[in-house]
Amino acid sequence: xxxxxxxxxxxxxxxxxxxxxxxxxxxxxxxxxxxxxxxxxxxxxxxxxxxxxxxxxxxxxxxxxxxxxxxxxxxxxxxxxxxxxxxxxxxxxxxxxxxxxxxxxxxxxxxxxxxxxxxxxxxxxxxxxxxxxxxxxxxxxxxxxxxxxxxxxx
Numbered sequence: 471x472x473x474x475x476x477x478x479x480x481x482x483x484x485x486x487x488x489x490x491x492x493x494x495x496x497x498x499x500x501x502x503x504x505x506x507x508x509x510x511x512x513x514x515x516x517x518x519x520x521x522x523x524x525x526x527x528x529x530x531x532x533x534x535x536x537x538x539x540x541x542x543x544x545x546x547x548x549x550x551x552x553x554x555x556x557x558x559x560x561x562x563x564x565x566x567x568x569x570x571x572x573x574x575x576x577x578x579x580x581x582x583x584x585x586x587x588x589x590x591x592x593x594x595x596x597x598x599x600x601x602x603x604x605x606x607x608x609x610x611x612x613x614x615x616x617x618x619x620x621x622x623x624x
Contacts, residue, residue: 504533506556507608509548511616513566515592519544520620523568523592527606528599529558536562542574545615557608564604566596566618596620 509527513520525546527536536557538546548557570576570588595601606616 504529504550504558505610506536506550507559507610507613509536509557509608509613509616510538511546511618512544513540513546513618513620514544515568515620516622517619520566520568520592522572522574523566524572525618526565526567526599527557527562527608528565530561530563533558540566540568559608559610562606562608563599563602564606564616564618565599565602566592566604566620568592592620593622595624 511525513523513525519542520540521542521544523540525538525540525548527548529535534550536548536550538548540546547554549555550557568591570591571586590597595603604618
């Protein structure tokens with residue numbers, strides 16, 4: 471007589487839960503990437519291009535931030551999921567960082583295991599979204615380069 475315990479058989483209710491979760495994710499857009507638009511710009515500090523550092527855009531609704539490395543001429547091209555793929559469309563708060571450790575000229579002098587960011591080379595207020603005073607509207611298309619003029623003045 472065959473064994474009715476059916477080893478390895480899962481009851482319909484145990485199978486339904488993962489299928490239900492998958493269906494909900496599909497219906498609600500679970501894991502869906504936000505809509506992006508090309509976004510680039512330039513950072514000036516006391517009237518001169520900031521030669522290194524990074525820029526971060528954070529959408530007002532949260533989620534994955536957009537980031538970019540600042541080039542020696544002060545320019546940057548934002549990426550959210552991949553380098554250069556753009557920033558989330560809508561209102562974004564901006565933070566800008568420029569630490570000693572980001573200076574390419576000093577990269578060779580740092581020891582391999584060094585973890586310190588070093589000294590912040592611009593006023594600290596710019597390094598935090600809630601104090602930078604910087605925000606932008608990223609449009610679906612036709613964004614002019616964003617220009618951020620940072621100063622030592624409060």
